[in-house]
Amino acid sequence: MLPQRPSAEHPPAARPLLGNGLNVLLITVDTTRADYLGCYGRPGGRTPNIDRLAQEGALFERCIASAPLTGPSHASILTGNHPFVHGVRRNSAVPLASENISLAEVLKDSGYATAATVASFVLNRQFGFAQGFDYFHDVSQTSVDDPQSAERKGDEISRDAISLLRTLAPAPFFLWVHYYDPHHPYETRRSPPYTTAEAYEDEIAFMDEQIGLVLGELENLGLAQRTIVVLVGDHGEGLGEHGESQHAYLLYNSTQHVPLIVRCPEAVVPGTSLAEVVRTIDVPPTILALLGLPPVEQTQGVSLARCLRGEMAVPTLEAYSESFEAHAQFGVARLRSLMDQQWKYILAPKPELYAMADSLAETNSVIAEHPDVAARLRERLRVIVAEAPPPARPDSDAAATLSDADRARLESLGYAGTAVGPDEVNGPELERFEPEGANPMDFTAQFELTVQAGDLLQVRDYAAATPLLQQVLAILPDAPRPAGLVATALAAQGRPHEAIPIYERVLKLIPEDTYLRGSYGIALMQVGRTQEAADNLRIVLLENPRSARVLHNLAIALTQLGRLAEADQNLQLALEVEPRNPRVLHTLGILRARQNRLAEAEQYLVQALQIDPSFRQCQEDLERMRANMRGRQP
Ligand SMILES: [Zn+2]
Structure with missing residues (x-):
């Protein structure tokens, strides 16, 4: 989105201030392993600023993230709940439902000005992360084909954060600043x-x-003494440990152990170090307590404020983590883990148990020696899942905007009225508890090949990517992700006829994969199956109503079907989500030209080219249009 600047038209909520009126600066550091920071013992660590923050505040030595994925983990940091309660299980899929109560909403209602600047598309407003924020600066797309990879660099984030600080001060504020640089x-x-x-x-x-x-x-603004600063990681990075180069699929400490530092001048003894296990879900309750505000009911996290003040020891906590990513992408079992001060248990078809007492390294599973411990932790995991409050219901406002004819057609396809029903959100969590399927840890080589192929596809190296994917499919023939990537590669090389049957096979396995269904819809459009394309794109919008990519492609399909007014509507919605998307602006220009509104058409094409000067199709269309306009002049 275009940054929405604090201004007179958007004043912060004028509510009476509750709590002690300290400010809150929440810094989330993406993909940051705790053990790469000097204050966590990294020899020759290159983090003097974070280290100083830790010296002036308190450092939690063992903080565990809820999930090794940006979206689900940040949803936990903002709501104080695990993914099976807040409902965000994957990136850029089901948005954080508005039924969730985020820290920003509580603080806004308590009279604080709320603002955020985030660096990854995965945290964009269309995924629900803006709830409760007066100002929310996210990632606007420019010429990036794969929006998932769109990011803002740290220098831009800091410039924005500094300007927000200057605008927000001296009023009590909550500012969330997200850095994405350490992400691959x-x-x-x-x-x-x-x-x-x-x-x-x-x-x-x-x-x-x-x-x-x-x-x-x-400091410069004189706010340091009146501001609680919390720095927390969303997950780490494998860097080759346990066969994982990045993060997402496995639950080892390389990706689950994150930094958590709290500086609060009056409440925290400088230089405090707390060795007990805590969780990222404890962040919101702790901040609320440090502000003197009541806790949110039904939060799974607990307040650590009294531990920070030295009034009590950290209670015995169990850290839950989950990853359903390997299940979703490769059809193998879902993973969950539970860590306490002594042990870490990974629930899998071949479960693992590690002794945590001395080291977090997880080099040697001792499950054979301690079956009783494994059984106890497995039962604790089951109870945590069984006792959880019901998950937040996904928003389904998109269904309300369907025309009667569309609703009837989607009903005939078995979809209308309700969301598609991602199996990670619907039904009792306990029914998903048993780890059914193949053991994910046995397929790390295939996960790595798929990650490499994904990187190659980003740079359009189809020739190098395809054999890697075929290698994976030889071992895991029903794996949706590599099959979907093969189809995407074929479609991108102008071979949609070959891509379509692969998409259809994969979508039978995972009908809820909205990204793949969107790609399928686009491929159908390329072969002239326009009505089917429009139907599939509409199904995606039921689930993810603010996907600019899908709104845009649906508009192209509707234009081809001669339904120009509806196409226009969808393009306007796409522009609301991504006002600087040159492809949307280009399509809108073409539509205006068809509607004979040539001056507007020209404006849109010029705007698209200003954003992406290398957009050749747009250049050609603009030249042609201008030639036509000159030809018409008397
Ligand atoms: Zn992340």
């Missing part, structure tokens, strides 16, 4: 390859410098 590819400072641990650490150092600028501004 590690390219901010390096020349290729962008995949090494050295390049990863460069990114951490760069992010630390940027965080230093924001903390410095807090």
Whole structure:
């Protein structure tokens, strides 16, 4: 989105201030392993600013994230609940439902001005993360084909955060600042390859410098003494440990152990270090308690405020984590884990047990030696899942905007009225508890090949990507993700006829995969099956009503079907989500030309070219249109 600047038209909520009126600065550091920070013992660590924050505040030595994925983990940091309660199980799929109560909503209702600046498309407003924020600056797309990879660099985030701080001060505020630099590819400072641990650490150092600028501004503005600063990670990075280079699929501490630092001048003894297990879901209750505000009911996290003040020891906590990503992408079993101060148990077809007492390294499973411990932790996991409050219901406002004819057609396809029904949200969680399917840890080589192929497809190297995917499919023939990537590669090479049967096979296995269904719809359009294309794109919108990619392609299909007014409507919606998307602007220009509104058409094409000067099709269309306009003049 275009940054919405704080202004007179958008004043913060004028509500009476509750609590003690301290400010809150929440810094979330993406993909940041705790053990890569100096304050967590990294030899030669390159994080002086984060280290200083820890010296001035308290450091939690063992903080565990709920999930190794940006969207689900941030939803936990903002709501204080695990994914099976807040409902975000994957990135960019089902948005954080408005039924959830986020920290921003509570603080806004308590009279705080709320603002956020986030660096990854995965946290964009269309995925529900803006709820409760007066100002929300997310990632606007420019010429990126794959929106998932769209990001803002740390220097841009810090400039934005500093300007927000200046605008928000001195009123009590809640500012959330998200850094994404350590996320793969590690390219901010390096020349290729962008995949090494050295390049990863460069990114951490760069992010630390940027965080230093924001903390410095807090000092300059005289706010440091009146501001609670919380720095927390969403997940780590495998860097080759346990066969995982990045994150998402497995639940080892390389991706689950994250930094958590709290600086609160009056409430925290500087330099405190707390060795007990805590969770990222404890962040919202802790912030509320430090502000003197009551807790939100039905939050799974607990307040650590009294532990920070030294009034009590950290209670004995169990850290739950889950990943359904390998299940969704490869059809293998879902993973869950539970960690306490002594043990970590991973629930899988071949379960694992590690002793945590001395080290978090997880090098040697001791499940054979301690079957009683494994059985106890497995039962605790079952109870945690069984006793959880019911999951938030996904928003389904998209269904309300369907025309009667569309509703009838979708009903005939078995879809209308309700959301498609992603199996990760519907029905009791306990029914998904048993880890059915193949053991994910036995297929890390296939996961890695698929990640590599995905990177190659980003740079359109289809020839190199396809054999890697075929290698994976030889071992896991029903795996949706590699099959979907093969289809995507075929479609991108102008072979949609070959892609379509693959999409159809995969969508039989995972009908709820909205990204694949969107790609399928686009391929159908390429072969002239326009009505079917429109139907499939509408199904995606039931689930994810604010996908600009799908709104845009549906508009193209509707234009081809001669339904120009509906096409126009969908393009306007797409522009609301992504006002600077050059492809949407281009299509809108073409539509205006068809409607004979040539001056407007020209404006849209010019705007698209200003954003992406290398957009050749748009250049050609603009030249042709201008030639036609000149030809008409007397
Ligand atoms: Zn992340």
